[in-house]
Amino acid sequence: EDQVTQSPEALRLQEGESxxxxxxxxxxxxxxxxxxxxxxxxxxxxxxTLYSAGEEKEKxxxxxxLTKKESFLHITAPKPxxxxxxxxxxxxxxxxxxxxxxxxxxxxxxxxxxx
Amino acid sequence: xxxxxxxxxxxxxxxxxxxxIECRSLDFxxxxxxxxxxxxxxxxxLMATSNEGSKATYEQGVEKDKFLIxxxxxxxxxxxxxxxxxxxxxxxxxxxxRGLVGEQYFGPGTRLTVT
Numbered sequence: 281e282d283q284v285t286q287s288p289e290a291l292r293l294q295e296g297e298s299x300x301x302x303x304x305x306x307x308x309x310x311x312x313x314x315x316x317x318x319x320x321x322x323x324x325x326x327x328x329t330l331y332s333a334g335e336e337k338e339k340x341x342x343x344x345x346l347t348k349k350e351s352f353l354h355i356t357a358p359k360p361x362x363x364x365x366x367x368x369x370x371x372x373x374x375x376x377x378x379x380x381x382x383x384x385x386x387x388x389x390x391x392x393x394x395x
Numbered sequence: 396x397x398x399x400x401x402x403x404x405x406x407x408x409x410x411x412x413x414x415x416i417e418c419r420s421l422d423f424x425x426x427x428x429x430x431x432x433x434x435x436x437x438x439x440x441l442m443a444t445s446n447e448g449s450k451a452t453y454e455q456g457v458e459k460d461k462f463l464i465x466x467x468x469x470x471x472x473x474x475x476x477x478x479x480x481x482x483x484x485x486x487x488x489x490x491x492x493r494g495l496v497g498e499q500y501f502g503p504g505t506r507l508t509v510t
Contacts, residue, residue, distance in 0.1 A: 326501070
């Protein structure tokens with residue numbers, strides 16, 4: 281059973297067309313929810329950490345929000361350079377490996393912003 | 396801050412040889428380091444978790460004798476792919492975390508091609 285589900289799988293926007301990406305999770309004992317951006321052929325780049333429901337964080341055109349069941353990554357007036365795959369991951373109590381709590385990743389949303 | 400490097404970025408080797416990949420946290424001490432593998436158009440697959448000075452813990456299905464991980468210091472972890480075969484060709488990414496919880500910072504990845 282998937283613990284982290286991202287939707288949509290792919291999203292095409294026109295430059296300036298705002299939208300949201302969804303990440304729903306079913307883990308209990310959430311330690312943190314993380315958003316990353318990954319460009320082709322590169323490692324994920326850290327964007328945000330959210331720890332509790334109601335928390336919001338912003339960075340440039342991106343805003344991440346968190347509820348008890350899901351997180352949204354809002355993209356306002358996107359530009360072509362925002363095109364990337366956006367990954368959501370959760371860290372939860374008891375989901376461990378080697379004594380350390382590991383991240384459980386969603387499959388990502390591939391965002392394409394056309395000029 | 397929170398920069399993670401990987402070396403090499405690309406490597407081509409012949410079947411049967413071994414390849415070592417280095418992962419370094421450049422500006423912080425990493426209590427825990429992780430190694431991931433990523434296939435084309437798929438999300439990250441955790442291979443193993445390592446804590447400094449301890450043996451790595453491998454995910455189910457990952458051969459520990461094939462993928463040797465050493466976490467010799469708080470800033471360096473290495474992954475050695477032993478007796479590499481074409482099916483080991485993949486994108487390998489490491490990440491590092493300061494403590495037991497919190498965000499992981501990823502390296503840029505290493506593209507391994509086994510011929």
